[in-house]
Amino acid sequence: MSSKDARPRATDTKKVHIADTQLTSKNWYKHVNWLNVVLILGVPLSGCIQAFWVPLQLKTAIWSVIYYFFTGLGITAGYHRLWAHCSYSATLPLRIWLAAVGGGAVEGSIRWWARDHRAHHRYTDTDKDPYSVRKGLLYSHLGWMVMKQNPKRIGRTDISDLNEDPVVVWQHRNYLKVVIFMGLIVPMLVAGLGWGDWYGGFVYAGILRIFFVQQATFCVNSLAHWLGDQPFDDRNSPRDHVITALVTLGEGYHNFHHEFPSDYRNAIEWHQYDPTKWTIWTCKQLGLAFDLKQFRSNEIEKGRVQQLQKKIDQKRAKLDWGTPLDQLPVMEWDDYVEQTKNGRGLISIAGVVHDVTDFIKDHPGGKAMIKSGLGKDATAMFNGGVYYHSNGAHNLLSTMRVGVIRGGGEVEIWKRAQKENSEYVRDETGQRIIRAGMQVTKIPEPIPTADAA
Ligand SMILES: [Zn+2]
Ligand SMILES: [Zn+2]
DSSP states (O other), X not given: OOTTOOSOOXXXXXXXXXXXXXOOTTTHHHHBOHHHHIIXXXXXXXXXXXXXTSOOOHHHHHHHHHHHHHHHHIIIIIIIIIIITOOSEEOHHHHHHHHHXXXXXXXXXXXXXXXXXXXXXHTTTSTTSTTOGGGOHHIIIIIHHHBOOOGGGSOOOOOHHHHTXXXXXXXXXXXXXXXXXXXXXXXXXXXXXXXSOXXXXXXXXXXXXXXXXXXXXXXXXXXXXXXXXXXSOOSSSOOBOHHHHHHTTTTTBHHHHHHSTTOSOSOOSTTSOOHHHHHHHHHHHTTSEEOOOOOOHHHHHHHHHHHHHHHHHHHHHTSOXXXXXXXXXXXXXXXXHHHHHTTOOEEEETTEEEEOTTTGGGOTTOHHHHHTTTTSBOHHHHBTTSOBOOHHHHHXXXXXXXXXXXXXXXXXXXXXXXXXXXXXXXXXXXXXXXXXXXXXXXXXXXOOOOOOO
């Protein structure tokens, strides 16, 4: 070691973070983040108990719902889409409003929330994701807050832009005052000064409303990574579902959101529920928000098509497309003819021999018709000489392949086999893609019946 390092080595004195130690019956209480337990479990519980002797007045109920939307939108339109993702710009009055009502949701400061959320997007589903659903649904919902986490294990993100926003910095420094004032005092003041229901305002519009807003927005980390479809990418956990959207003020189109995080929308269809998007759009009309970011639908549709293609590939891989030509045995023409004479139902089409013994009785064109092709070159008959067979017929035929003919047809068939191998488009797993009309037995122009016999 270098001699200049005379200080005691940091590693000697560095304590192991509690989150990095095994949870046991003796140390479990050290693993618990008791402040958060009080904030997200204790306070709501006290609200539920107080609700027993505080009657709920209609006006207070309506006010609680309104304030639920105000504070919820402070999180979704403010904390999330404005500060964590910069999906639009807001004027100073709107930023102050969002920082205030967002603080009333009691989910931490903007600075803390946005830093974790950026890590969540950057390291989705990994150990560096602060609320990875891979650690369990309950963990992603609130376990990550109730249990202590080693902050050094959370992925690093750049929040220099947030440190330059005076509203964010002020809210972070005065967070506790903001929480008490916006979380409890304001809802109580409105109900108290408005219609004299001080205690009701405190319990319903304050405490219980905080509980509902918290649980609703926590669903973005849990439910939105667990329930629904993945129309854009299925490699990670984010999902789209209308139920999550209804619960989270429109944050439920989470598969889209993780693909296009800086889009101010989460729902891209007009009929999907995204009140956060509607709020941002309305603020723009009022001159409070500007520079709303939106991905071109061309880019969005590309992602959708690629995911569809992946699903199609998976479906295709499960189907029987017949033995590839280059894996089939080569047959002599005479051998082929001989075998049919001995009663085997072989038919050669485009140089590929098919065993139709078990199919003769099921042939839609009748037994006689198919039997007339046995032991002959039925290429032209099959391709319009007698009957122009359907795409389905070519597909079915390919599953009956048993060999390729040597001799006249062989070179041609060999070329086709090469073509099938090299020129045919393959999907990402290497499976051949046989499109309609591209089967080897399909001859584009009817050819005159070969006089093989
Ligand atoms: Zn997410
Ligand atoms: Zn996000």
